[in-house]
Amino acid sequence: MHLGKTYRISEFLVWTRRQIYVLLAVGGIPVILYQVLGLRWLTIPLTVVGLLGTAASFIVGFKNVQTYNRTADAQQVWTSILNSSRFWGICVRGFVAKPADTRDLVERHAAWLTCLRYELRTPRVWESMEKASHAEYRRAYRIPEREKSIDEELCKYLSEEEQRQILKVSNKATQVLWLQARALRRLLDEDGISLTSYIELNKILKEFIEQQGRAERLKNFPYPRQYAIINTIFVWAFCALLPFGLLKEFDKLNEGIAGFMQGSMVWLVIPFSATISWMYTSLEQVGESTENPFEGSANDVPITQIAKMIERELKEIIGDADLPALPEPTNDIIL
Template sequence: MHTGRSYRLKEFLIWTRRTIYWVLAISIVPTLLYQAAGLKWLTIPWTVVALLGTATAFIIGFKNTQTYNRTWEARQIWGAILNSSRTWGIMSRDFITNDPQKTKELVYRHFAWLTALRYQMRESRAWENSSSRENEEYKQFYTIPEKETPLETELAKYITPTELNYILGTKNRAVQLMSLQSKSIKELLVQNQIDSYQFVEMERIVRDLYDQQGKSERIKNFPYPRQFATINGFFINLFCFLLPFGLLREFDKLNDGIEGIMKGNMVWLVIPFSVLISWVYTSLEQVGESTENPFEGSANDVPISQMSRTIEIDLREMIGETDLPPALQPRNNIIL
């Protein structure tokens, strides 16, 4: 997530520069053929390009709306996890009044669940875009906590070696950690450390956390539909390719009303204007791509690592701890 006022134009140009090189090349070639080689037939009616540009604009707008909705839903899910986690901390502290160690065990296992879940959310998928060349280059400006420390090292801070070995041998580690939580509160009920009402309330939080995990996994494991993403790419590439051919005759007409050095040379302006218009379309497409997968580790992700650390600080304070981990800080205005 970008925490600053906005991206700088320089950052945006660096991020999109490969696309700029591509649209520059496809703008130069037809202009040279038309103006220097004298191939005056090398044009298409502007109406054709305009209609294609309109259709492309609609489909880009549709895609960007849907990808933003995916990111916003992900933010709502993790906001709900934050709220339920605080409730879990309060219940663990106030329901279990005669066993501080058990309270700490429940709270720390919850930290382990958050850790396992965020590591699962950072796993790569075939359709994600963080591995593209421009996104890989941009990763030098920020830090992905899940890529810096192995999961085993993080989990070892919160659970016993026995539980750690068991969890590392499972497929969905977050699910099994929450299963251990349910097992623990069932034992508390059997031992009369909590009553049946308290048991039901704590199980309700377990259910809520499972629900939020499922929603988070749904976004992670189901991409923006590939048929829409594919046709969007086709339309943009086709529009950028045809755009200079549609502008050639329009700019050539301008020579009739021009005097001086630009007389007869107005066609050369097709290159910068074609690049500018194409860059607008391709940049909107690139922004949409960087938004559609909110957990992949890109600069525009939902900051699940920061939120997990916030939960850990809050719950540690609830149970009376003072040796708290530091809050995660943005690097170059980006925090995950």
């Protein structure tokens, strides 16, 4: 998540510069064929390009709305996790008699948050973080889950036996919730909590399972691939045909031009077509970087920060002085 007022124009240009190079080449080839090689028939009506541009703008707009909704859903999920976690801490502090048991339940909840964020940061085939533009920009900020292994993080919260039990399964977050349920049952059997408290705490565990499922849905089910590919086809078809539609229009400008540009106005097709096409490709790239809200891009939901904030608040509730440090933003970006 970007915490600054806005991205700088220089950042955005660097992020999209590979597309700019391609668009300049796409605009230059028709101009060379038309102006240098004399293929004056190599034009298409501008109205055809306009219709394609209209269609492309509709589908780009549709995609960006849908991908923004995915990010908004992810923010809502983690806001729900934050609120439920606060309620968990309050209930654990109020219901559980022994401070040691209270601390275990809070630490295990921090382990669940850790397992969940590591699972959500695990790359998927359809994600775009390995593309050159994203990989390059990734050097400007930190992804905590790629700096430390999950083993290093879990040892802060769990016993060695519980760590071994969790690390050998595929869905570690679900396993932690099962350990929480087992611990609550043990406390009930040992009269560490009342039956009413046991039922209430299990209701909160059920909320955590539902929230985990909603987060996993956003992670494991991508923006529909059929819409993604048709968006790319329409945008690049428009970018490829736009210079052909502008050739005659700029050639007509030679009639009223004198001086060194006389007869050379067609060359302006290159910068103008690249600029117009860049607007479309940039919108597509923004949508692509928004559709996977947990992959580790600069625009992701800051799940590491939220998890650490929850951990700090829960430890403050139980009176623990050993509070974890909150992540610091790097170049105004925090995850």
